[in-house]
Amino acid sequence: MAGNSQRRGRRTANKKGATVGTGGKGRRSLEGKGPTPPAEMRKGHAKQRAAQARARKATGRPAPRRGGPKGSSELVVGRNPVFEALRDGVPAKTLYVQQFIDNDERVRAALQLATQRGDVNLMEAPxxxxxxxxxGLNHQGLVLQVPPYEYALPDELSAAAHDLGEDPLIVALDGVTDPRNLxxxxxxxxxFGGxxxxxxxxxxxxxxxxxxxxxxxxxxxxxxARATNLTRALEGYKKEGITVVGLAADGDAELHELAALEGPVCIVVGSEGKGLGRLVGETCDFKVRIPMPGGAESLNAGVAAGIVLYEVSRRRA
Known part of the structure; x- marks a missing residue:
């Protein structure tokens, strides 16, 4: 009830009691942490990235892929596909071999390639x-597990170019669904040095x-690199000063007429059937067409990208 001073924990005065101190933490937080390290040793600094890029260029190592979303693990099945994947240097994690398999020429060749590479685990399975x-696919006793691909982030591509002191040359694909075209x-x-x-x-x-x-x-x-939203990624490139050029059959100019190819550029290639999407097309600074006097209506993405990249490389040279 009100005024009951016998209740446990009840305060009967406004004066505060003793409080706990900081234990010296306040003084320690004011102490210096020593001299600032050189820019080349500070993580994330532009000079550190430039030094790392020079080292990679000197040794021929690719730029590390950081933080990008990973793909999913893939299985290559069948004796010929597995042999061709190992022969062509496709990254592989594990080669599964059926127990008591008929040891024909393709099986022996696949096992030999996997052993020579040294980075492929061999597993026997029933x-x-x-x-x-x-x-239930017809695996013919051979299954190759391909690890997930580690994608970069879109802004890492332009950052790597700047670290090398070069104008970015990037290709973006819109609606291209054939892995062979990619x-x-x-x-x-x-x-062509992209x-x-x-x-x-x-x-x-x-x-x-x-x-x-x-x-x-x-x-x-x-x-x-994999972009969650391609339009947003292209807008990010534009903010960095990169010209976004889309390839379209109804482009405003022909390829050889565009002077912007001589600077930092991102070339956007659409699918052979549908071309560029509406939002992606509206995001482009320019739309150009490849002259085709032979009368063909379109080119696949791989051929079209190669033509434009050659033109960019020729001008920069």
Missing amino acids: RPELDRMTN GAVVRSVSA HGVVVPERRAAGMTAGAWKSSAGTAARTPV
């Missing part, structure tokens, strides 16, 4: 287990074993 892994574009970007490829996260080809094979090994040194 046929029912391989049937379960492949959902691999061909990666190969062209590598051949800094990477950007693909959307949805409704687009990813870096599968087929894409790796089409890239002819260049995917090991040319990063592929």
